[in-house]
Amino acid sequence: MSVLETRGLTYSAEGRPLVEDASFRLEPGELTMLIGPNGSGKSTLLRLALGLxxxxxxxxxxxxxxxRGLSPMARARKAAYLPQTRPLAWPMPVRDVIALGRFAYGAAPGQLSAEDAAAVARAIAACRLAGFESRAADTLSGGELARVHLARALAAETPLLVADEPVAALDPRYQHEVAQLFAAAAHEGRAVLTVVHDLTLAARYADRLIWMKDGRIVADGSVAETMAAERLAEVFGIDAEVMPSGSGVSLTVAGPAR
Amino acid sequence: MTARTNALLALALAGAILLALLLGSVPLSPMRVLSALGLQGHPGDTLVVWQIRLPRALAAAVVGAALGMSGAALQGLLRNPLAEPGILGVSATAALFATFVLFFGLAGAGPLVLPLAAIAGALAATLVVAIAALRTRSAVTLILVGIGLSSFSAALMALLMNLAPNPFTLADMINWTLGTVANRSFADLAYAAPFLAIGAAILLATRRGLAALALGEEAAEGVGLDLRRQRLAVILGAGLATGAAVSLAGAIGFVGIVAPHLVRPFVGYDPARLLVPSALLGGLVLVLADIGVRLLPTDSELRLGVVAALIGAPIFVWIAARGRLVR
Incomplete structure (x- = not known):
């Protein structure tokens, strides 16, 4: 059974269709990246997929x-969600932010069961945040904060992890670090779905790509199957060269398509 | 650390209430106060302690606690350290509704009319502010809506004062606007207490969600928070508690902003664990301020709300000027 299955999702706001007839499945152990230009409906599709x-x-x-039949708590025990990162309202210590990932199990900062505490410890280890536990969240760099948010999502230990642009506004080293953490989370047996804007990052780490344009899914498959110059021109309007390299492909973007 | 903070604050609050019993215009020795408390002393002493000082001190404690907890909860919900019943116009609207009832002589209809009117005002104002906050998501807009609401309530209050049929009604209205716990009785306390207790219970029961909201509303939903229920609970809880506080003491501002701000570092900035110590500190601040009001040798007694604003308004400016207002 698929971890997540969407069937014919359609959604419009103020008379404008944002997502049309979107169907896909997510299997455990797979890192799926959702790509498409700005305004193609990626974030809306994520929120629909999560029932929000x-x-x-x-x-x-x-x-x-x-x-839609699940209670918010029951849903949160199956799917963890990382929206586009916004600043925390309060400069809480890292440990407490990650502990909020256990909210759906009845935990709260400062009141964790043994099971919750173990899950938080595993998430801290997975995101290499040991030593940061007592740091206030507002003293962290962007890359560290991105790892804290990921650890918060991982602490829920859900079969499904959904993230919206988790590497936006990070420098290249952090982008790769965070992408690797997502890949590791998937290969541990989760289904992971994440929106990514950086196509080279997508080509490098994704097990599978879902391409969106104007609210529709226009392609769905592995990088090798779907990453092609014609598709990049059609979906993103860019002039790019795609070359097979090693087990994947390498991507050179020349500029906007003429 | 939270438990120790709470224990220390509770101890300090108990001490302040005891101090309030010891001090006053009639000099009473600690021994006489203690025996009066145990109903063993001179009937005159017992009267002073049980009819005047204790209800007044308890009213200050309860009002401060309600405002401190409501402020902490509203700040958690709106993710803004400046949200507070006074700033958001909730207290002013509650005071207006109460004055309205007094003005038209409706308060005679029953002892619950006044608290109910104040609570209705508080709930109406909290609802308006919450709708505005959720529509715009801008802290500045939120504060402006609060200022507008306060100004409008003040204008209507001024209108009622303008039309006041006699100086006694006018004096009553001034008391409501300025805020005081002078001459409160156990009966007054008893009528406000149930609403206050229900409001506080709602806030405490749903406080865990406030911690989740620190992540932002979308992520809070993601971790399993029922956002609509959380909003409703805080609006209802803060409205009930603030309304009950206003029905007891009139509009007293800034307690709800100062208390949470001071204790926040001691609870690891956790908006959920903030509620109880904010209530305790709010109570402590008002009991101490009320002792000050009683001891200051002024011709006419200072109003508690005036003193609270004199201390609180500069702190509000300080918090606002340190930035982090716009998110």
């Missing part, structure tokens, strides 16, 4: 259960 938005048509199954 009610679709106009279509349905979403997480572990075979309709997502």
């Amino acid at each position: 938005l009610a679709p106009d048509a279509g349905e979403v199954l997480i572990d075979g259960a309709g997502v």
